[in-house]
Structure formats: C-alpha cells, structure tokens
Amino acid sequence: MSLMIRGGTVVTADETRRADVYCEDGTIKAVGEGLEAPAGAEVVDAGGALVMPGGIDPHTHMELPFMGTVTTDDFFTGPAAALAGGTTMIIDFVIPDPEGRPMEAWRDWMQRAAKAPSDYSFHVAITNWNEKIEEDMGVLAREHGVNSFKHFMAYKGAIMLDDEKLLASFARCQELGALCTVHAENGELVWHLQQQLLAQGITGPEGHPQSRPPEVEGEAANRAIRIAQVLNAPIYVVHVSCKEALEAVTRARLEGQRAYGECLVQHLVIDDSVYYQEDAETARAYVMSPPFRPKHHQEALWRGLQSGNLQTTATDHCAFCAPQKAAGKDDFTKIPNGTSGVEDRMSVLWHHGVGSGRLTQNEFVALTSTNAARIFNIYPRKGALQPGADADIVVWDPAKTRTISVETHHQNVDFNIFEGMEVSGAAATTISRGRKLWDGSTLNVEEGTGRYVDRPTFPPVFDAVARMQAIKTARRVERADA
C-alpha cells in the first residue's frame, strides 16, 4: 500500500521545508521535492498545509479502573478521538493492584489495548514493593519494551508509594536503564488537608484545590528529583501544573541532572476558578490532580515550554461522565479524579502557543511528538518525518478554525474540558502507519489495527555502585597522601 502526501510544507522539530512525503507499507520511504508517485499510489493533497510527525500523547488512561469506577474512553474510542485531533500514538499506564504483579497487570492491559486502531505503549506503575515486583520490572524492561515505570506519590491508601518503596523502585529503574516517572504530590499532606477541610464542613468541589495547593506538588517534585539525583536515575515528572514544581525541574536541569517535565495542555488554559462556579456538577467535571491552579501558574508553564525546561505536552486523558463524578457530590474526596482532552491537545497548543507567538511551529512539533519520542527512546521510528520512520503523519491545516464542543467531539464522555473554545489549527488528515484514518471530518478506523510499541531501555549512563566505588577509592588515595 503506497501513499504520497504532495505539495505540503514539512515541519519537523528541526526544520521547515517544502517537500512531498512518500510512504510504502506503513513506512516513510522518501521526503523531498517533486517525488514521483508509482501508479496506484493514494495521493493526499497537502497544498497550503503543513506536514508534521503524528502527535504522541505520553500520558493517557483508557479503560482505567480508578476510584470505584472505570474511565469511559476505551482503547478503541480514545485513540480514535486522538486521531481526529492529529495524535497517532498514546503512551498509557498499566496500574497494577498493590497486591498484584506488574507482569500480570501488563498482560491484562495488553488484552484491553488489542482493540486499538492506532499505536500505543505502556508505562508500568509500581504500586508496592517486594521481590516479585522487582523481578517483574526486569522482565518487563528486558523482554517487553517497558522503559518507564510510574510512581504515584499521592492517592494515599490506594496506589501511593512511600519513600522507602519509591527509592527501591528508582534504584531498580537505574539498574535496568529505565526512566522513573512520578505523579508528584505529597499524599500525606493531601490526606491531612482533606480531613481538615471535611471537618470544617467543606465538602464541595472547591475543597479539591484547597486540599492540594501548589506547595504540595512542589515539595513532592523536589523530593522525587533529589532522590533520583542521589541514585543517578533519570526522572520524568508528569503533569507539572505549577511554578513550584517547575522550579524543581528547572533547578535540576540547570545542575545537569537528567530530569524531564511534562505539561498538560489543560493546565495551560484553565484556572482554579472552575471549582468555584455555581453549578456543582460542572465544577466536579474539572476535578483532576494536580488541580487547576490560579492563573499566574499558566504563565510559568508557558515559560517552561518556551525555555525548554518542560519537554512534552500531554492530556492525562482520564474521562469520567457526570454520573460517575457525582459519587463525590457530598464529599469532594470521592470525586473520581480526571479530565479528558486527547482529541484537542494539538489544536489547543497550536492556537494558544503558535497562534500567540509563544512557540514556533518547530517547537510545536517537538512538544507534541518528537521530544516524547526521544525521551521514551522510540525516535526516529516515531516522532520523525524521515525515511525509515513509521508513517505516522498529520497534515495540519493552520487556518482551519473550529469551536471545541461535546456536541462535536469524538471522545466518549459527556463533557468537554475546553467547551466553547474557538481554536485555529486542526488535523486535515491523520495517517497511522501509512493508513489514512482521519480525513478532516470522518474517522475511518478499524478495531485492532494498532500495534504495541516496544520502548528499549537506555544504556546505563553511569552505574551508581561504580560511582560509590570511585568515591571510596578517591578518599583512600587522599588519606594515603595526607
């Protein structure tokens, strides 16, 4: 099956140029001007449009059992909606029961994701610590292409890890050449503040942001980053939502530490006023963690993206409908945490980022695709527009305007977090491994045609044990010389 994308302007993280893109059997074969298409090749006219690597959303939760319910987008509807927005790959999360085994959980999630219409991969959460979990991490890393393990520092009594277990898992990640990723909120402080607020009779959604102020995130982000620093483990902080957490990532990077930060597009454009609106049902729809913040944090996050201190954008797509959110109508701690957005991430970032002049088109590609591919070690198979790369491509129409709404979105949820937002920039065509699955108005998706993407581990940059030996030797030499 061959496909020619003709007449567009190719935009990658590194360059912008007029070029055609020729794909065959799901792989990019050639990128250049005036390419000849073989007879029978499908041709996509990209005249006047931009041709970019398909988006990668490194943080989603399809079909996730969480807080007594299950997210409403499954591994078919969620990735399908993502394709309509220009995203061709998701990295989702295997979240084992703390009493279970990561290996079994991974198999369970692989079965769920078999229905996906586009490519996917999994971070695996470590929700407890014992020898079997340590063993499973090795099998997952060496045999199943898992190079990132997630650690929840919040959600006390559920999937939260204490420092002892978090540290043991970080050390194992370092040994395996895998990334430590963290949900950085101090779960003990959240719990304490929740109890205090409930005791004061604050039970509505406005209690949610008050129970997890920015300092709670900043403390945990700094703690996780410092632990990773001592263990010489690479760390990726998911959904950095506030200045305090961004400062922790920025300081680490300035000191040369291998630390990365992710930003949700929702946190760039929505602030904490949403929790104080009259309509409690709508306010509950915005409950996610970390919560939406006072407006000044948005400017800090934009600066984080512009300065390169935040490397990826994601959505943490974790969709719950109003009846599910109503579980917490009398107690905000029981509102299932999560919002959606996998379909609108790229349009929202294009409109508010490139449209405002904050981001160049090349930075947009880096932030929506290439950086995630590089960080999670699947570049240039993914996140690139060059011969040999998977033909995951979005033909982007910068002039196309639309109003985001639950009435028109493809997400399987009864609320759109960006409802009514008018945006410019949309996917005119989305191509997944050479198959045209979105044409600007219609999805042409088939269950089970997506593939699991192996992500190889990284060669250990420096072995912590070797480093300790080096320090001891140096000290012995100093003493001998003294």
Ligand code: URQ
């Ligand atoms: O914490 C997460 O990332 C998951 C459970 C989604 N929910 C959320 O509020 N972010």
Ligand code: ZN
């Ligand atoms: Zn999280």
Ligand code: ZN
């Ligand atoms: Zn998440």
